[in-house]
Amino acid sequence: MARWKPDAAQRLMAAALELFEERGYESATVQEITERAGLTKSSFFRHFPNKREVLFDGEAMATTLVEGIAAAPDDAAPWDALTHAFARVGAIFMTPQRHDFLARRAAVIARTPELREREALKQLGLIAAMIDALTHRSVPDLEARVLAELSAVAFAIAYKRWLATTSSDNFADILRDAIDEVRCVISTS
Known part of the structure; x- marks a missing residue:
């Protein structure tokens, strides 16, 4: 995974928004968001306390x-x-x-x-x-x-x-x- 790339928070927000649009907020998981952003779950939780806060x-x-x-x-x-x-x-x-x-x-x-x-x-x-x-x-x-x-x-x-x-x-x-x-x-x- 490309954890070293800059703008991790923005990438996570963009990935979350895409998934929420495609499948709905309730259906998207943090794991799917991080995979789409090319990051790890620990990277997600460094920037956001939970899925709700990503936007x-x-x-x-x-x-x-x-x-x-x-x-x-x-x-x-x-x-x-x-x-x-x-x-x-x-x-x-x-x-x-x-x-x-x-x-x-x-x-x-x-x-x-x-x-x-x-x-x-x-x-x-x-x-x-x-x-x-x-x-x-x-x-x-x-x-x-x-x-x-x-x-x-x-x-x-x-x-x-x-x-x-x-x-x-x-x-x-x-x-x-x-x-x-x-x-x-x-x-x-």
Whole structure:
């Protein structure tokens, strides 16, 4: 087996996605994923704790969000700090090169209850990370909670819209529009 090749995690994710598309999440095994990726089971478990996690970026997105909120200018309003953070997430995770993979991933998640549950838990983790990062910027707790929830809604809207476009469409532009729409709804309610 070619264990020395780079990008083992990406190869495992690609192999898992192919198998989940072909046979369904429930039918694919870790052994089959590793065989398709040309790796061993121990390599799989170095990168992912279980089969369910193979399509998720673990803590990478939450870390990027927190770092983005912290890196926003000190005088940035909370919405602007969140927008800054989500722009970073988009630049790293929602790239044209990943568009096809993410669209296929979304389709597999949509038809798999266990993966939908994991996606929802990931969303809750991202919201909690944003709340914590905003409170570290001295945003009052209630405001941080509301803004984190609303920005997560805007992000989900933008992500769904981006997946429905071509890979050349810029996620940052779609996100900015979704945030503006959510802010408009709030201000008119």
